[in-house]
Amino acid sequence: MSPPEWRSKVRIFCACQVLQENPAPNNTDESDAPYGHIPSTLMKPWALHKLEYLYFCDHCKSTKCKQCVTQEVISRFCPSCLYEVTESSARASSNKCLRNCLQCPECGSSVVASSEGDTYKLNCNYCSWKNDPKLKLNKKVAIGLQVFNLYKENEGSYSRFEQIRGSVNSSLPKPVTSSLTTFRMNTNTKQHFEPFPEPIIRVIGSTDAHEIVLPKLVELRGKTSKRCKVCRRSLTKPDPRPSSIKFRNKSLAFNFLPSLFIEKPKNVPSIQNPLVTSSITSGQTFMLTITNSLPSKIQLNISTSQSLVTLIAPQVEIGPNSDSWDEESLIQAVPFSHISRQTNVTRRVFMEKERPNPSSTMSGIHDKGPNWVTVPIEISTLNGNIDTSLDIPLFLSISYEESVDEVEHVTKPSSSKLVRIGVWYVLTIHGLDGIIANNPEDL
Amino acid sequence: MVKPDEDEHGSGPSQKQEAAGNSAIRNNTVNSKKTQSAAQLAAKRARGSQQQKQNSEYIETESGNRISRKSAIQGSRYIVLGGKSLIEHNAVLRGDLHRPDSNGPVIAIGRYTILGAKCSITPPLKSETRYPVKIGSYVHIGENTSIQAASIGSHVYIGNNCDIGKFAIIKEAVVIEDNTVIPPFTVISSFSKVSGSPAKLVEELPESADDVIELYTRRLYAGIDVGILPFLEAD
Known part of the structure; x- marks a missing residue:
């Protein structure tokens, strides 16, 4: 029997429903208030969204899903x-x-x-x-x-x-x-x-x-602008012309939040150590690649509420994302394991790449690039008790310096302020039993 | 009733490019087409040396088009490639089906366009006359897909085994799922995800669609394993 197909997906939790349940967090609780506990709706499918479908309110510094934006029809067309x-x-x-x-x-x-x-x-x-x-x-x-x-x-x-x-x-x-x-x-x-x-x-x-x-x-279709329900600021505003796909402004989570990618371990049954007795938990190391989408350097604190998961490097620093989408920057922006076809550019980038020095290996980082890091995460499971799929909630506390020089009345033009945002990601891995499962013929 | 020529304005491969840039690209590709045979010879000579096997399966033109040696491009005089496009094995481009009275291009393709293996692009036929096909930039065409469209806008993802009927107009930022049949003369408007036979709107795409598809095609061209397009991922 062939092992089930390995699949992973990443969803981002939108806290809008939680905030509606507790509308006024006490001021005494300070900034940790909404994040101090695991939200009750964290694993609800309707609260989890793909990164590409979320908006980001730069004023509230929070994600906005379709349920927590107000829509206004800008134009109607056939x-x-x-x-x-x-x-x-x-x-x-x-x-x-x-x-x-x-x-x-x-x-x-x-x-x-x-x-x-x-x-x-x-x-x-x-x-x-x-x-x-x-x-x-x-x-x-x-x-x-x-x-x-x-x-x-x-x-x-x-x-x-x-x-x-x-x-x-x-x-x-x-x-x-x-x-x-x-x-x-x-x-x-x-x-x-x-x-x-x-x-x-x-x-x-x-x-x-x-x-x-x-x-x-034929039913007409409409173009809608989206506003944050909390602060009423505009998130997206399309050009009203039907054949145009331009936007006056677009504030998408895709351009703010880091993107996560979890990779199947290369050597499939590796931690199945014959010396490990069956009563001891055995695990498998997965590679989690985190890519920064912001134009500034970010500090990340990663934590999880899933007891089967161990994060080897819970604190990482990721460099800024370059705005250019040319071939070379795109290749630099992914680990080499993601290159499927060698070209002259991939070979040149590979040759010129900085190798991680031993000190960074000490910090638990497996590999890093200009705007990404790959950190190992260990998923342990009791032998013989492996679920086919596993949900891993990860809380990412992101802090970065944001320049405030666009505000005109600021005296120092180069001043910046520290921004801290916290987002729950849920990684779901399917076909886990095919990877961790004991392969009797191999042992 | 929609005439195929009714809304040619605003679509087409060069909408995002300036007019000057467009003519430059056209010149560039005409040149690159002329030098293709020279490049082919040079590549053949180099093949014996240090060229890796995988790389020699593709010809890279001056404007960065990576064309499989196994692709079937016919009538290349009548095909314009904007540069940085990737043409996979056994892709068929019927540039030979042009109007005998015109020397203009019959297949015009923008930049960063990925033509998957065994796909075919055929200029549509109406009353014994062939009409040109315009394909924009950042377009992904899946394997085994056949295209007879009048125009395909920029930022379009077309899956595998699709059939795009003759004179169909696909606007910008559209996702067409695998195995979709788009009937002739159909117009697919922007930010649509369509599926089925005949194609039906299944979802309105979010505002990120054009950026996501552009990044997807740029990564594919660069040789990065992109996986599945986020809009096609199962929930």
Whole structure:
């Protein structure tokens, strides 16, 4: 049996829910107050986020997740034709694009309109859906608007109440309907009914109860700016134009907090020492690489609440991150174990690299570079009692000097202040049993 | 109904580059294309000496394009590479499918673009005419993916085994998961993560998406083991 695949992930804890539980930490508790204990929600999946999804409020010096920012819609646009729609017309159109953008009612792909006589023929780009020939579209009016009007005409007889009642409880007595207004109730939409009518209409003015499946209208999308809920300062503000991906400001955790990477030990069953008796805990040393994202030098204090984990170097200093993303700086910014393809640049960086001197090896640091360190962490486990996955909460206390010269009224332009922030990271390792597991044939 | 030419403005490979820089890049690549055969000869000569085996599988042009010797680039006269792109083994670029009446490039690719093994880029065909493909900078195209798009913006990640239908427009900062089929003439707007067949929006990407994808492609080009893109990691 092959060992389970090794996987690791890193999540960052956002303390917003904890702070809401205890809104006013006593001033007597000093700065350690929110961090003096292990937060009750630390291992809750909804409180853990990937680094790339978090914001960072530079004023509060804390991470902000989607739940603790306020969003404000900056602009609305159609994701298909990228036309910007004003707020009032978006409201009038139930947030649908009323130009020529349509979606297939069967598969949701875009629908292409082609001219056929005095009307349009609609064809799905993906499946074989075609519009009913009884659906006559006027060439002088935008197709989206015509379809929208058909939906609106249909809405009166097909009340929202009936739709909700049909979706929520089918055991309720059926709505009294005449034979002419029989609308097919799609059983698939019971789980998520849409506040917009079903894409089926009765042909207006015809005597028989003929049903036509209308194409769907494209939902508008919005660009939103994010603000910190605590201090109301702006975290991100996008350019309102639909095709632009620029931002006026972007305050992301990605650019503030160190990133962590845990590596599988190279020599797989190494600590399985035959001399160690089975009653004694045995362990495995993993390599944890911490990369600084800030442009200044940081001091790190790492601690863990996981008793199976021993940190060999709990205090490290990491150099500043260079802002340049050229090839050489990127290669310098990772350990050599991360290089998968040798180029002339990787070889040159390897040759020019400073080797860690013996004194730094004494401090427990395995390897270091301009803006990263690799420290060993030992995961010990009782033999025969190995879980497949292990969560390792790590508390990183980060302190760095922040220059305050951007504040105009400061007398000394080069003055700086010490900033201390504390963040909980949760490392999760899957397939641990495949690494630590005793390989009987090897012993 | 979306015409493929409707929103060409604002997209394309050179949006992030200044106009002057763009023309310089174009000249640079045309030159590098001309010198490619010379570089090939030089590399062949050097192969016997101290060149490592792994390195000799790629040709590096003056503008830093690393092109696999096993890639199938056809009609290189009609292909423009912005530099620092990485073309893997058996990648197919059909520059030969150009318009006979035009000498302009039919495949234009920006900087730091990674073309995975066995992917193919084919100019789309409409009423017996081929139309050019524009691919921006910091674009990752996965293995076995076939592309017939009209344009792919910058900061785009396309996974393995995808099918990008003809005249599709993929805007900037988009992630396309593995095995996705994008139907013809589809527009994928910025900060979308799409998946499935046909492609559906599964997530709106966070504001970090463009930076994360840029760093990812730059690291891939530099030969760094980047692992899985954070937006594709399972929860």
